[in-house]
Amino acid sequence: MKLFYAPGACSVGIHILLEEIGEPYEAAAINLREGDQFRPAFRALNPKSKVPALVREDGSLLTEFPAIAFWLARSHPAAKLLADDIETQTRALEAMEYVTATVHMQGFSRLLHPERFAPGEADVERVVARGREIVAAGFQAFDQALADKEYLLGAFSIADAALFFVEFWGVRRLGMTLPSNLAAHFDRILARPAVGRVLQREGL
Numbered sequence: 569m570k571l572f573y574a575p576g577a578c579s580v581g582i583h584i585l586l587e588e589i590g591e592p593y594e595a596a597a598i599n600l601r602e603g604d605q606f607r608p609a610f611r612a613l614n615p616k617s618k619v620p621a622l623v624r625e626d627g628s629l630l631t632e633f634p635a636i637a638f639w640l641a642r643s644h645p646a647a648k649l650l651a652d653d654i655e656t657q658t659r660a661l662e663a664m665e666y667v668t669a670t671v672h673m674q675g676f677s678r679l680l681h682p683e684r685f686a687p688g689e690a691d692v693e694r695v696v697a698r699g700r701e702i703v704a705a706g707f708q709a710f711d712q713a714l715a716d717k718e719y720l721l722g723a724f725s726i727a728d729a730a731l732f733f734v735e736f737w738g739v740r741r742l743g744m745t746l747p748s749n750l751a752a753h754f755d756r757i758l759a760r761p762a763v764g765r766v767l768q769r770e771g772l
């Protein structure tokens with residue numbers, strides 16, 4: 569398997585899952601700031617020009633965080649990244665969808681790239697304020713979900729890897745203070761050896 573990632577991007581969650589699985593894989597860095605994602609070589613591989621992108625053993629490409637995470641968990645059951653029952657699997661999809669489609673794409677995208685949402689310079693402030701509201705609502709919901717457990721689904725799973733990348737952005741990129749249950753969850757994940765290895769490899 570070969571993961572295309574960008575240091576500190578949402579792909580860090582998939583990088584962590586590969587490291588948790590513990591089988592050999594390749595990891596290739598894409599420099600988003602330099603526009604590597606739009607160069608012909610990467611576009612030919614992934615026309616969406618996005619990371620994470622995972623090339624599987626059969627040569628096929630998988631994109632979109634929830635799909636990659638779900639496939640990795642299901643195809644590597646020994647890693648115990650997702651329990652086998654339908655309720656846990658549905659809850660994992662629910663959490664990953666909220667992280668990726670709402671907290672990331674609607675919230676953090678407004679905070680990190682307000683120009684993509686603001687028709688003009690005068691609108692940037694309002695766009696950022698809306699981004700903060702969306703992220704805060706997401707963090708609040710996940711904080712509540714973690715009130716009585718260490719991980720979203722009880723044991724560490726693909727859902728936690730998704731939640732981790734937005735926690736990481738909040739704390740390390742934007743200096744936010746996480747609500748208490750979320751802060752404890754973030755520290756718990758940071759303490760996992762696989763996570764330490766990935767952060768080191770990505771230069772974070």
Ligand SMILES: N[C@@H](CCC(=O)N[C@@H](CS)C(=O)NCC(=O)O)C(=O)O
Nearest residue numbers: 577578600617618619620632633668
């Ligand atoms: N819906 C996709 C979003 C992927 C995405 O937006 N990735 C960002 C990095 S966090 C990216 O590749 N951005 C490149 C760009 O915007 O040009 C997923 O969940 O995998």
